[in-house]
Amino acid sequence: MALLEMNGVRKRFGGVLALDDASLSAAGGEVHALLGPNGSGKSTLNKTLTGVVVPDRASITIDGSPVAIHGPRDAHAHGVAAVYQQLSVVDDLTVTQNVVLGLEPTRRLGLLDRRAARTVAAEVLTRFSPAFAGSVPYDAAVGALSPGEQQIVEICKALARRPRILVLDEATASLHKEQVHVLFEVVRELRDSGVLVVFTSHRMDEVFALCDQATVLRNGRTVGTIALADATEDQLVHMMVGDVERREEARRSHASDRTVLQVRGLTTQRLRDVSFSVAQGEVLGLGGLQGQGQSDLLLAMFGAAKIHAGEVLYDGVPLPLTSPVKAARAGVALVPGDRGRQGMFAVRPIQENLSIASMHRRATARLALSQRAERRAARGIVERLNIVIGGLADRISTLSGGNQQKVVIGKWLLNEPRVVLLDDPTKGIDITAKEEVYAIIRELADSGAAVVFNSSDNRELLEMSDRVLVLFEGGVVDELTDAQVTEEDLVASALRLEAGETL
Amino acid sequence: MNPAPPGTREPAPATLAHWWGRLRDIQVSGTATVAMLVVVIAVNVALQPNFFDQYALTSNFATFVPLVAIAVGQTIVVLSGGIDLSLGAQVTLASVVTVQLTDGELGNLPLALTAGLGVGVACGLFNGLVVVVARLQPIVATFATSFVFSGLALVVLPRPGGTMPSEFTSGYRDSVLGVPVALLAILAIAAGWLLLRRHRVTRHIYAVGGNAEAAFASLVPVARTRITAYVIAGMFASVSAFAILANTGAGDPFIGNELTLTSVAAVVIGGTALRGGRGGAIGSILGAIILALVSNIVFFADVPSTYRQLANGLVVILALALAGIPALQKRRSA
Ligand SMILES: Nc1ncnc2c1ncn2[C@@H]1O[C@H](COP(=O)(O)OP(=O)(O)O)[C@@H](O)[C@H]1O
């Protein structure tokens, strides 16, 4: 029998109908994927279950009996806990304080029992201690932690509530691979003890690796539920996006034989003697375990890290990598993975965001910018990249994640870069937007740019790249060329140390 | 941290909302607070050579207590993400009710003090309900309720008058084993805060002020916590009222009004950000003492009485500006 039944869930936010007759039925002891493109209502459905969103209409039964969930405390009383996509941690409180937040152990008269709180926190956090470089910062303010560490605190907070139903909404989006593995172990243990885990992720490999069933949402409606054992990725994607044509794999490169980009002995605080070359029109992938220097390499090639030794040549001429501004002028573009932090000015208009990187090209006598030229350039990009916007003057924060990412990429296209560096550009965006980003990357390569592409998603890395460099602890440990690249190879290569080899 | 790519530093839009946002984010460092305290004490000592005499100390501490109490109350509301512009009016109302019920008789005192405390609790509850249930902006709501409380105070005691029993006033100026009672009162208020800080409700106040949505999702009873913050602040307003009565011995239906803004200033100088969730009352206690010593300086510097309030105000603004500069710089370089 189903542990959880949600039926006829409807929720309107002002003019947006976020959920329109959504449903979800899942049993205890199962990991149930909740899938759908961005904006399809996954988070809203999750929040309805956890009581953070009060639906306009819904019938929810848990264990066969109808329940009324008017707030998070009702949901908690029924054993529901959640990891929210938008984390529910308080930055100014410490890790321990966040984990026990709302359920603080107390002694007489409501005085806090710090020792008990620490015990509760330690119970859940020790599993994840490798993620904190071995020692969990129990007394550090959560706001001072990295996004991945904050995510783990959020996860531990949910685990500390000992749920019967655990919602994981994009819980892996900012985690490293190793951390994802620990989380998966924990989820499997919970499942084996009869807990229902509702799992939302954009990473298909995770869904297939972890989940038993999948319910797919599209435009706030439930399209259907299928058992993942007999489903293919194409089937799922088709359920998610409907009968829209999925762009078929259009790779098989247009890489020429002409090597344009040469990296020689690049060494920074986090890189050890990295050398490779990229041909014109080639897409070079960066793989390996996450955090092995991939992002650092891209930052160094963008002049955003202090280079201790080595150089980067384009057509035999060294690129000026002493500052990002100089790198950008020399035709290097970086699309960062952490859009919100590095790639855009969230509250500024879309047009400004688009034109900012290439302003110097259109600056009239370097004194004044012509509004009209900016608008024309911006409009061209919006059309070319198929960015869905209200108007160029809207704030970029009003866009969906996928469209935001396209703006970030777009701003560099305006600069007509010769070298394009992409740092996990599809992180956290939905599958339709991903396909469009892939198309843009191919277009860039086809137009002759040298592309270096880091991704935390192995499948897309293989699908997109002509060659893959595997990094480990800041050095290149392997190179997989076109013919041999399979996912197994990549994983094997990334894990080569665990296979008993030494560097 | 890796340096960010170019153009990622957000250009600062010079709007009013922006500057209010900046102001709310100012967080004075503990060092700055202590440094200010040292400076004002030094100036006081220079102007008032007998500053450390028993008599001067006692009378100084006696004037600190009302401000210290109200500053702690304001801190709690600010930490919860609100602000209480009616605290001064609450002090007035609690004091006039207490003085009227005491009516000069020591025997009436227990009842009168209980009623005075009840006034603070009731005012705080009223504020909390207006803010939480009617969902009015705290700054607007409490500004409005301050008129209600001041109006009520005028009904209870239309003009200055009433007396407190002499035991009450002389006890306040006494000392125990050489320690002034007023200093003991300040230490008691500080101890009260330290105890409160270990209470679950205060943890929730910090959480709600820091991130109300996250707190709500984490099972913190947000509405109740907000209301509680105003109620606790009301209780500290009552304590402030008692200290004023003990210091002056008589009732005055206007006495508390200028305390409100001073309490906000004390909170900011003491290192609690107005945006909520960060800071603590010990800093505000120091902030209150700093501000009280500043009025001392203005008094002893022979500023003509007509200009005294102006001078006080300017010094407060100067202190806020000086205290805020390092915080702003830190934000800019962050
Ligand atoms: N608090 C809110 N206010 C207004 N609109 C919202 C709110 N939350 C979600 N929405 C809208 O509801 C739709 C569904 O959003 P969401 O549930 O977050 O989708 P998903 O998690 O599948 O990406 C989107 O169009 C989103 O913009």
Ligand SMILES: [Mg+2]
């Ligand atoms: Mg979502």
